Amino acid sequence: MSSTLTDPLLGRVIDGRYEVRERIAAGGMATVYLAFDRRLERDIALKVMHRHLEVDPNSREFVARFRREAKAAARLTHPGVVRVYDQGIDQDISYLTMEYVDGENLREVLAHEATLPLGVALSTVEHVLDALGSAHRQGLVHQDVKPENVLIDSEGRPRVADFGLARAVTEVTSSTSGTILGTVAYLGPELISNGVSDARTDVYAAGVLLYELITGRQPHTGTTAIQVATKHVHDDVPAPSSVVAWLPTEIDDLIAALTARDPDQRPQDAGAALQLVRRTHGLLDEPTLDRRADPPSGATPVVRDDDATAVLTTASPGSTVALPIGLGHPFPAVGTDLAALPDDDPEAREPKRTERRAGWWIAAVMVALLVLGGGGLWWYNSIGPGAYTTVPSVVSETEDDATAIIRGAGLTPSVEHAFDDDVPEGIVISATPAAQERVLNNAIVTITVSDGPRMTTVPKLVGEQQDDAEARLEELGLPLGEVEGKSSDTVPEGEVMSISPAAGESVRHDTPVDLVVSSGPAPIEFPDVADMTEADAVALLEDEYALDVTVDHARTEDADKGIVFAQSPAAGDAGHRLDSITITVSDGPPLVTVDDYVGMEVDAAESAARAAGLDVQLYAFWPWSSKGSIVDQSLIPGNQVERGTTITFKYN
Structure with missing residues (x-):
């Protein structure tokens, strides 16, 4: 029996450009379609955000954050990252267009392989960390690393997808509803407890991913998402050797380092984690790397039947769920029904009151409610949750946009400027307090805005000794470039003859300055002028070799009068231009x-x-x-x- 669900987007042309042809996948935050870009005539992946993420009053903030994260993701050009092409809004649809990768994702691979050979699992996570490292170096955090977001292309290379989407959604939902959206099996403890994440949160998820690829199961399981999230906060990830006995201790140590509950105990970013994984990979022998764990109990191969009736599970292993922030604290979870809490004394009975005193009690209760309500309102707005707000993310915004966003959040912006080699002028480099921190209303948020790279004027160095010129460059913070020695008859040895860039030119502070330094007169071999006339010999030595010639005369039977018969230094001796030479000319026989x-x-x-x-x-x-x-x-x-x-x- 075959059943078909009609999707209203199928066949629709988004933004007059993207023709939706096929539904590929659906998750907790978005649905992915195969679409055709009519303008560039190519297949693309179209990711459409779910409508519940854009519902007022937060839709404008979500769209703004979504746009910023999409722009940041589009700057990634790493071969291990699925490229983001475009982002936009068409009526009620917020969408991303991405590179279409024709292949499986890791979840599908695990579905029919159950586990991966140890070496393949390590290599796969190395590719993932390499891609994450390129994002971390640009200050971009993925925040939803999981098998569904690791695509295997037609050449078998892992590609990481969905940069920025989870972060954009969580920034909005955590600051307004007190919840985070994410895949519970891979969420870092700090994200669950405080709603705060950084590069180390991605490292934690990569560690959980490696655990699952090796063992075929997730480290923390439970009947509800809350149970799993609580385990992330309170329990260490178990050693994989407790599930697969033959695994070496190096793998246990690696997983423990990547999934430490304290973020400070993990590698600080994906680049550091990649070095750790590669080091561990190199310590293992080939037979161990070729070995794979037996499929976990209950795992069965996937049999595909396109005509079979589809059964939708309540939550797949990689599904996105909403969790309350603060599971690491001893308070009831968000949404807990207070009526469901146990009664302290179910046998207690309210004493009977006389009708005369009922009015007094009612009045007293009303007064108490007014006092408590007023006090509660004062507490809420003065020192309680109402007195605090969440710092919005303004990194990578322009100065004007950043100050407007901060004021819109009820905070006071303070602007500082700093030089930065990577961030363009006028763009925010950092903010203190950082994004997602809880601060009092009207608190000051200091943003640091880039003035672009620091520029320096190249000093005048021609005519100075090389040591003095190099010291001057060091004083100005300009790096020394290539130093070329060049012979000169006029510039003393060790003196700077020319520089590049030229003196007075304004350059970036990290621009190398090349020097051409005189090595003095050029080296020569003294020529042989014997048997030459005095005039010819002097002309050769002075004009071609720039030598200082002294002419002596002597009588000899070995040369006719006026002919050179001796020289010092001798012909073939090493010397330099401008050296002195003495020639002896015959005055005839003795x-x-x-x-x-x-x-x-x-x-x-x-x-x-x-x-x-x-x-x-x-x-x-x-x-x-x-x-x-x-x-x-x-x-x-x-x-x-x-x-x-x-x-x-x-x-x-």
Whole structure:
């Protein structure tokens, strides 16, 4: 037998854009439909809020909070988060449009698997914590982590959905009706007791989720949601090894850390929790990680039959319920019928009164009621619940909107400003007291508004020594960027030649400033100028190497006159531009002193002259002369001449 429930939204076009095609799921806060975005021509998931969440007098506040949370969720771009595309209101419908993930959620996986292998469970929670960590770093809390909100896409990757919805609803309901909406099996003790949550509340829910994936059951159970919530407040989550005996103590310790009742004893956010889970994962061997717990008693595989009659249970394991705030305190639960409380003495009988005194009693009772009523009214408005209000959430609002929201809540805004690198100028960074805290009416709520990133003017650093420039940057709080050494013939070594950004430019305080610092003259190898003329050698050394050239002269037989025959430093030695070099230029062969050879025998004079370095030519004074003695010589005795100069001897 098949039955069909007609949904009035099926076939409707929301906001003139989203064509509702199929109902996917329904929960305590919203119904999810598969819709088609006519504008972008793609399938999307359309989440429509239940009407009871928008009923006056709180609909405006709900819509405002819902819009803010949707905007915050839309900023998340983590691959493990289901993207939020759009948010809006069409007549009586408040809706979100989200990325459509074609696949199962973890609740459906557990329905046919019962439990997951230990390694798969740890990896799944790691993906969930990684996605939550990206939200926590932006100050966004999920507040409804549960298997229904973890979707498994077609590639088997976990994706976290529903950011911001539970928080938006709870902020309104807790401040007006004294209740919170949530999935009771995963609510943190602090949320149940005080209606206050932060990133650690998501960590608690992730710990409960891990417990359920491993053991196949939830840690706290009861016949009513109140019983389960009370256990969260008063009882520790049991060790999973008490249910699955083979589980190692590392898993017990991990679950205990994630689900500590005192939020201060848990990891401070999902990022810290992720590190803890990964560390535990790495301590376990492969056989243990591949093992899975036996299905819990009573678990049966899910058999799908589309023609079977559907049975609606009163509350599924992941359903959203309303709970009174303050279950951790010894007071009757919200909604308790005082007439149902036990009578102190059921046998007692009211004494009979005489008719004469009845009038006095009636008058006395009326006076007492008036006094008590007036006193009660004074107490309620002065020091009782009526004297207090809940601080609204204004983080991420503009300054004007935030002050208007605070005044609308009966509180007095006080504005402070601070620089912030991440929050745009004019947007509220934080509020003191924080959102959801209970304060006296007209109390001052101090909001800190972002002035954007602090800007700093880049100082003049060119011409300063590197150490002085770096100290100046540190003094101004500007980080030092890259320091590049560059050779220079004109800037002394260690002096700043240029900077980027330029001096006088206004930049963010965290902008690195790059320096180009002189490393002095460039290193060189001294060139070989031997066998060059003096002019050529000087031109090369001065023009191309910027060297300080000193020219010496000396006589040598190794080089012609005017040719360089020596240098210091030698060719190939290491040096720098602007260094000094000395070259030695030949002035010709060495000089010799001419002796007086007149009167000497020809052979003796010739031998002596050649030994002195002179070339000798002989001429006979007479044609008939024989080699007797020298009678004349061509060079004047005592003069100096170059070695190799020719001397002519005449003999008789």
